[in-house]
Amino acid sequence: FWRRSLDHMVVPMLELCSDRILCVKLVFDDSALFIFSVYLPQQNCHHTTFTETLDILNDFVERISNDGNVVIFGDVNANLGTLQGSHGVGDTQTQSGIELHNFCLSNELWAVDTNRATLGPVHTFEMLRNGNYYRSYIDHIIVSLPLCGNVSECVILDNEPGNTSDHLPIITTFRDLTSVKHVIQRNDCVGYAWNKLSSDEIKSTYTSSLDLQCKGILNDLRLIGVNNLENCQIDSYILKLVNGLIECSNAHIPIKKFSKHVKPFWNDELTRLVKLKKKRWREWVSAGRPRNADNVIRAQYKSAKCAFRKCFRCSEFMYEQNELNRLYRSESLDQRYYWHLLNKSRNRASRRLSPIKSDNDVIVSDEAGIRDEWRTHFARLATPSDKPHFHSHAKCEI
Known part of the structure; x- marks a missing residue:
């Protein structure tokens, strides 16, 4: 209110x-x-x-x-x-x-x-x-x-x-x-997300604004006469036209904000699935957001969302496993490179468990696997052994 x-x-x-x-x-x-x-x-x-x-x-x-x-x-x-x-x-x-x-x-x-x-x-x-x-x-x-x-x-x-x-x-x-003015900064723009706008939205915003820009340039050209233009004038009007295109695009077309370094595991399959998920979501919204379980549009949206999340988690897990394997393989090769990868893999804001390497040189990262490895380790420590593998000097002190 x-x-x-x-x-x-x-x-x-x-x-x-x-x-x-x-x-x-x-x-x-x-x-x-x-x-x-x-x-x-x-x-x-x-x-x-x-x-x-x-x-x-x-x-x-x-x-x-x-x-x-x-x-x-x-x-x-x-x-x-x-x-x-x-x-x-x-x-x-x-x-x-x-x-x-x-x-x-x-x-x-x-x-x-x-x-x-x-x-x-x-x-x-x-x-x-x-x-x-x-x-x-x-x-x-x-x-x-x-x-x-x-x-x-x-x-x-x-x-x-x-x-x-x-x-x-x-x-x-x-x-x-x-x-407070809203400032649009596009100096480092990597591309325009045309797919986020419908054809009607592009015509009503971008096209109409660009028409006004071009009409002003064309009117100036008619007054001067095309045959009387000098090379410098041609360059000037080309620059005006390019600036008009950039200005209209910056004002009305969303930019692509995806950063590869944030999700290095991203692949073509994830791109396809996220586009399908957004398409199904728009169809579901256009249909009035139906909630009944037997609705076909709702089922398609749920299915597309589930497929994307499953592929996302799988791709993220496989990437982490490959990075961890690369990390532990480099431990005995190059100490500087090893610590570089180790610091890179750390995430202070994450609440995930730190992965461990089992006795079989297998990287274990899931909670159940880590728990089983520690259980096996401490059970082995607590089990008496007759094997003469001990430190004799430490035994005498004990």
Whole structure:
């Protein structure tokens, strides 16, 4: 809800909404602000549910990345820890927090409530269970980087009389949002994602804008006369035409944001499956998001999503296994190269178990296999042996 005096500025964005995401567009004179209210799946849900919802939010943000700045707030059910700021670091970051942090980095967003200047308690959620209080920091206000400089105050309210929720309210005050211009930086652009727009969207935005650019150039040429053009004038108009193409593309066409170094295991099969998954998702949304189990469109979407996740996990696992095997093979060859690979394979933000090498020189990385290897190792240590393989000097000291 918003004040009636803002009705002329607020535009509901139904195409950017889902079961857990709502969006409105705040229109200023020469800029726009997209405000998302989100409720991401909690930790009791399957983690893939959180990932899928975050993927939907990421798709929404990418679609409007050229049109204005973004504010995202709500119960994101993700603890960022120290990944973005020092406020509210009672617990280490969760896996959901790591994924949310990567989402923020890829879209140039920041959780302003984690800044050191934030006032109030260092938690946003508290629950009384069996006489004990459980606290966590799972609510955030995430904004585009250009807006961070206009934050004048951020406060987490404690003991608010009107608050009946287990979550504490967060209030963020901005200075003059209308003065913040949305800057599109495409100097290092690797390509345009034409596939993210339909033909109608391209015609209504890119084509119409390019027509206006070309009409101005053609009118100038008609006034001068083509036969009277000098070489320098031809170069000048070619440059104007190229700049017009680049300007229209930057303003209306999304860029490709995929970074190979983030997912080095990515392959052609994953590309095919993710395109199919997005296609099925758009068909499911166009059909009104049917929920009944016997719906064909819903079944196709679920099947495409399952196939992509299965291939994704398999490709990631195989890549990690190959890297670990390469790491342990290099241990006896080149110490500098070995430590380079070892430091490269470490992930401070990961909660995965460290892999081990069994007595048979097999790299074991899954939880059950590691547990069995340690069980075998300690069982062998605790079993008396008659073999004379011991340190005689140590035996005398003992």
